[in-house]
Amino acid sequence: MQKTRSNTVNKTLSNTIAELQQGIHAAAKKSQRDPNEITLLAVSKTRSADDIRSAYEAGLREFGENYLQESLEKIAALADLTITWHFIGQIQSNKTRPVAEHFAWFHTLDREKIAKRLNSQRPEALEPLNCCIQINLSNEATKGGIQPEVLPELAKTVMELPQLTLRGLMAIPAPTRDEQKQRENFAKLALLLRQLRDTLDQAGFDTTKLDTLSMGMSGDMESAILEGSTIVRIGTALFGERSIGTKAPKTDGTNET
Numbered sequence: 001m002q003k004t005r006s007n008t009v010n011k012t013l014s015n016t017i018a019e020l021q022q023g024i025h026a027a028a029k030k031s032q033r034d035p036n037e038i039t040l041l042a043v044s045k046t047r048s049a050d051d052i053r054s055a056y057e058a059g060l061r062e063f064g065e066n067y068l069q070e071s072l073e074k075i076a077a078l079a080d081l082t083i084t085w086h087f088i089g090q091i092q093s094n095k096t097r098p099v100a101e102h103f104a105w106f107h108t109l110d111r112e113k114i115a116k117r118l119n120s121q122r123p124e125a126l127e128p129l130n131c132c133i134q135i136n137l138s139n140e141a142t143k144g145g146i147q148p149e150v151l152p153e154l155a156k157t158v159m160e161l162p163q164l165t166l167r168g169l170m171a172i173p174a175p176t177r178d179e180q181k182q183r184e185n186f187a188k189l190a191l192l193l194r195q196l197r198d199t200l201d202q203a204g205f206d207t208t209k210l211d212t213l214s215m216g217m218s219g220d221m222e223s224a225i226l227e228g229s230t231i232v233r234i235g236t237a238l239f240g241e242r243s244i245g246t247k248a249p250k251t252d253g254t255n256e257t
């Protein structure tokens with residue numbers, strides 16, 4: 001195993017992870033939730049394979065990636081580790097195969113076409129791909145995701161695809177420092193999940209695995225947990241600022257060549 005980082009750096013990362021876990025515990029306690037039902041997903045886009053290895057050595061097991069080419073290189077370089085990989089970026093429908101073959105989770109499902117391709121490309125030997133449908137909460141065309149009105153239809157389609165497991169909903173609300181506003185958005189997503197469960201229950205679907213709210217990033221993690229998040233997607237607060245130009249989630253897939 002390569003040791004390219006000093007112990008000081010690794011110790012700092014361990015401290016940061018411990019602080020984040022404490023933050024998760026505190027927010028869970030505040031809302032009378034079990035902290036064990038909240039996963040810290042380390043968002044490792046733009047970070048090196050060595051950075052991920054250090055975070056793994058410090059105890060993290062779940063990593064989220066946005067850019068296909070970059071992620072495949074890191075997955076190959078870290079094949080000796082037992083990592084659960086989450087794809088959290090946008091993909092073009094002709095780029096679904098590597099996601100179906102190399103990831104355990106897909107957070108940004110927003111089209112039937114992509115669902116069907118992922119389903120047919122998911123290798124039989126692997127567990128079904130865990131999927132979250134991305135909801136556009138802020139009505140911003142640039143953020144990806146579907147409008148809540150069309151959620152039941154897409155959800156029913158996904159429920160019927162055997163190589164996909166519909167796990168829940170994901171959103172990236174417009175960033176705001178206003179905690180009230182943060183919580184309103186996350187509460188909306190939580191309500192949508194409850195309504196979806198009811199709708200699908202009534203239609204005779206098995207919703208026991210529909211338990212996931214992928215919401216909350218470095219700037220709004222606590223608000224998300226207070227409103228029921230089960231996966232917080234944390235990049236900056238874990239690894240530090242990304243270089244300029246890579247901060248906002250890309251939505252057009254242009255950097256996937």
Ligand SMILES: *Cc1c(COP(=O)(O)O)cnc(C)c1O
Nearest residue numbers: 043088217218233234235236249
């Ligand atoms: C980059 C990214 C994150 C992490 O954002 P931070 O603010 O750095 O924590 C979370 N979710 C998605 C979809 C992202 O693209």
